[in-house]
Amino acid sequence: MLDTITSPTLLIDEQICRNNIARMAAKAKKHGMELIPHMKTAQSHIVGDWARKYGIREITVSSLKMASYFSTKSWDIIHIAFPFNPREIHVFNELASQQKLSIQLVNPTVTTIVADNLTTAAGFFIEIDAGYGRTGVPYEQTALIDEILTAAKKNPLLSFRGFYIHPGHSYYTKDIVGIYKESRHALALLKSQYISKYPNLKTRIGDTPGCSLMDDFGDIDQMGPGNFMFYDVTQARIGSCNLADIAVALAVPVVDIQVEKGEILVHGGGVHLSKDVLFEQDGSKNFGEVVYLQEGVAWEVPQQRSYVKSVSQEHGIIKASPELLQGVQIGDLLGILPIHSCMTADCMKSYYTLNGQLLDHAEGMAI
Incomplete structure (x- = not known):
């Protein structure tokens, strides 16, 4: 899928x-x-x-x-x-x-x-x-x-x-x-x-x-x-759930990798994730947590954190861990756990299950 x-x-x-x-x-x-x-x-x-x-x-x-x-x-x-x-x-x-x-x-x-x-x-x-x-x-x-x-x-x-x-x-x-x-x-x-x-x-x-x-x-x-x-990253930070309890992730294509800057550019921005944001301890912005996608099974939360540090309309820039930089290639897909799943779902207007089934959304496709 x-x-x-x-x-x-x-x-x-x-x-x-x-x-x-x-x-x-x-x-x-x-x-x-x-x-x-x-x-x-x-x-x-x-x-x-x-x-x-x-x-x-x-x-x-x-x-x-x-x-x-x-x-x-x-x-x-x-x-x-x-x-x-x-x-x-x-x-x-x-x-x-x-x-x-x-x-x-x-x-x-x-x-x-x-x-x-x-x-x-x-x-x-x-x-x-x-x-x-x-x-x-x-x-x-x-x-x-x-x-x-x-x-x-x-x-x-x-x-x-x-x-x-x-x-x-x-x-x-x-x-x-x-x-x-x-x-x-x-x-x-x-x-x-x-x-x-x-x-x-x-x-x-x-x-x-x-x-x-x-x-x-x-x-x-x-x-x-x-x-x-x-659930979503906000709920995980509150303590309502763990990251492993988040049921939706935005799959985004990798379009550029800047190893020297520790950044990855993905096709996935504010029109997909929304612009809901959390703040890291150093004051930097977090628009979503990176997970590894696997065919047909649940995504994997990495040991080393990477997160979306900024978004514009279509762009997302990931602050990437050394682990992620070593393992990713241009053209790969990454998963982003949303800061606010309600808003991300409303932006995207439909879902795909891990086995490829298209699910309806009130603002998008109806069954």
Whole structure:
């Protein structure tokens, strides 16, 4: 299969991906939680089919467009985990008549618009902010939560499902335990306050670092991470996974080798990897870790690190180890583990398995 690759190609190791899903499903079961994965990373029907093998029947997406793409595969519920865009209400009604959906609400204004215009039954979560600061209702502001719930009651087709937290700041701090303590407290407080009026409400938390590393979820009902299916170099640096758990690698052709500079030029740049970046201890940039590709089997993480030090649109320059410089030739293929697998997958819009099977992606090829 590698012999057929002539340009940057995103490879997926099916077994690693399945192992990642199985491990998270087992963790959810251990804690009595439902796993409702966010499909914004994979955006693939086939990867969704792999998830079904572990009892997953409900998924999360990040847009109505993505919900439409996944709706053709008869999921029990598709939740759109982004503050609802009221300009899409009529398109939403059309899709909701074919696929059971739920949405995310963060203010009474949009809730009123939805209640006034919804023509098909749908559920909603109220997104809660417990410290991240990106979006959501601060959990202490129960008066605002009550306004949203009151506005929603205007339409019997709109049903309250519960509270949702994405503690995205777990990506940027080592104190994941502290973040989860705060999130558990917020969701437990809200559940105790509203459960008598809404006995079926659920609480959901959705970030890969916390769901991977934590072992205390309190009485949270559901977990909804997404990046865990593939993982990436950022997750490995956080400690969510090892490099060997990363399920995707960008295959890039070597087009020049500068031994005296310790650099390798590859066809693979920002339009393929994205420009997400990490920083090395010396302050240099890292756009992806080099692995060795092998025909039909998992890629090998080398003993001596090499990484992409810079990217432009199509170019990538690798800071190469002595081991890599000795073993590589112009025309060879190298693998690059992405800094952010969600963005790399979105750039590439399809995958090839190690045995050459083409996998779909919502933004590219459909099956």
